[in-house]
Amino acid sequence: MNATLRHAGWVLRGNPVTAIAATAMLVLVGLAVAAPWIVPYDPVVSDVSNALKPPSAAHWAGTDQLGRDILSRLLSAARLDLAIAFSAVGISFVAGAVIGALCGYAGGALDRWTGRLVDVLMAFPLFVLAMALVAALGNRVENIVIATAVINLPFYIRFARAEVSVRRNAGWVEAARAGGEGRFSIVLRFLIPNILPAMAVQISLNLGWAILNAAGLSFLGLGVQAPTPEWGIMVAEGARFIGTGQWWLVAFPGLALMLAVLCFNLLGDGLRDILDPRMRT
């Protein structure tokens, strides 16, 4: 554990970009987790007398058309959006890694059929597929998670399958078999841990994408519903006020969205270096 931390420290010192992204990530996650306790105002209680006020000392990011504090709403929204992204990517990673690794190791009919299914899934425009899923399953947060997980799944399956099939005849896999390990535990305990570093990049990129996806669905009125604070809804609602000069309604949620996605994307490469034991010396 200590060695891992030391190694992480070394990677971060060598890659200032990763270090900045990691710090920003930690701050963002910290703020999101602490949101209910640190927000200066209740994010859903309206105060019409204070509506559409520009950023000030009292309201750092201004107020919206119902007089709600935008900063409080941003922080509460971060909590929801990150939760959606993490759980959706978590589901598709676990399911995708297991399915893909099993296919890559077993080959044969299982591999062929799964491959075709994945092809079919990928033939749909993915965002439209997600919209259809949410529309069919109902406008609930769980369904956004499910839809986002489903459209990410094919990438994980393909990735895990490819990474496992180059390793399945490696000496250490044969050695594990000679050491009495069965097929399933070879996949779960030997192969999947070894493809983790490569998958970390995919996970990180996907997190950014999942946030965009959730925000996009809400922007279109699917999924999370007003008045729940959510970045996509905030942008959608704020868009009506751009023409009249109340820029802060869209600018701040848009900025938050952009920074979050950027962080995840920048983090990817560094994460792989941290997770790969061979990078340690």
Next chain:
Amino acid sequence: MSGSLLAVRDLHVAFHTRGGVVDAVRGVDFELAPGDTLAIVGESGSGKSVTAYSVMQLLDRSARIKQGQIVFRGEDITRAAPSRMKALRGAAISIVFQSPRTALNPIRPIGRQVMDALSAHEDLSATELRARALELLEAVRIRDAEQRFDAYPEQLSGGMCQRVMIAMAIACNPALLIADEPTTGLDVTTQKTVMDLLARLIAERNMGLVLITHDLGLAARYCRNVMVMEKGLVVERAPAVELFSNPVHPYTRKLVAASPTFESTVQDLVGAPPAAPVVRPHEERGTPLLLDVQAVTKRYSGSPVVDQVSLTMRRGESVGLVGESGSGKSTLSRMICRLIDHDGGSVIFDGQDIGDVPARDFHASPLRRDIQIVFQDPHESLNPRFSAFDCIAHPVRRLLKLKDGAELRQRVEAVADRCGLPRRLLPRFPHQLSGGEKARVGIARAIAVEPRLLVLDEPTAALDVSVQAVVLKLLDDLRRDDGLAFLFVSHDLNVVRMMCERIVVMRRGTVVEEGASRELFCAPRAEYTRDLLASIPHFERRPSLAG
């Protein structure tokens, strides 16, 4: 100095790495006259390749030539501009790389690649280029060059690919050829044809040759002078004949001693006292054979890789399985280990037909612990995410059902001690261990569950010769003291002769000869065995290019 082709003076090369600056080459001097041959011999990490690569300016980006001078035909090329090096590379200095398969472009026909090498330096029309390329392919003895012209590298054998590489290297008649382990990974008979060809071409065209190799026999046979490097320093240089008959430096002596010859024993390699004769465990009448392989066959896409091969082993016996790549020896050993299924015949272990259980379910068989295997490449056979301790403990946990605790720790430590692996290395990960240490982990893992049959699949093929000597000594001790039965798979006849009482020679999936080691060596019956024996490069003989 005007007479020298290449002069390297006081060369220092350093690598800038995470751990700081590493001096790879620390003051190398040598000179090569036109048409002369020099072998740079050393083990991995000795700086031999770095020296040669600095001449070509093909060093890694993290490497710097700190001081020294490289003079080629009177011109200082130590820090020559890239454009100048481009003009020299291929035209005046060429290199033949290790592993020809990866050095050739896989998606371009071989004839085209030879044409590319020519057109880089010579202004010829397309038809002239093609004619010259064909000539070159014929010069490197590619049969049916006309038909093979449009073949892709994967359609040719490894030896053939190396010949194409040589054709490309000599295309523009360079004055200096650098050959970096040109035959590593090739079979011993192929090695001989490739090296003979190289030697002939060099003599015909009066090229200078720098041969980089870890194989003393090869150096002695094909080069006039030999330079021995250790840890970036030249420790000894002498004409080949002298160096091997009378090595002066302790390191050279160790290397010469560690190289197996026709007469040496495992004990000779490491300078240990002669061992007592093997005591075979007492066998009562009627005990079944330890292993009785009857006419097993394995087919891949229709064609048999192993064809009706039979083999028997008694308890505690060590049998060598020899053959070139594609002979089916590895496939046979994996069928015996029950890692793959056979398509016909039977494998009987200690009276039980173990072919009944499919290979993929054999991990649950009570006989799994009795048949263990040591894999070819120690670098590739350890799980990168397991520490050395976990690698060794894994089969103990799975097969002996030992839970984590003092008993498991004791067992792992005992077996590590047995294999000469220091206990302080146990928490390390494979990439933090040297090749020899990894080989010990691989052996410790296999013997940790006390098997009755140990299959060794080229256990030393990826190791330096001095490390090989130590690992062979360890294996020999295990065989003598613990009465383990060995099935020793190798392409190296000398090694097999030292380790085994009986040798089985395979070729193209069948057994061509079988017999006691001594007799097989002294009086080989099959022509193929004679070829194999004749191809082993040897330093007792006079080098063919010297004089």
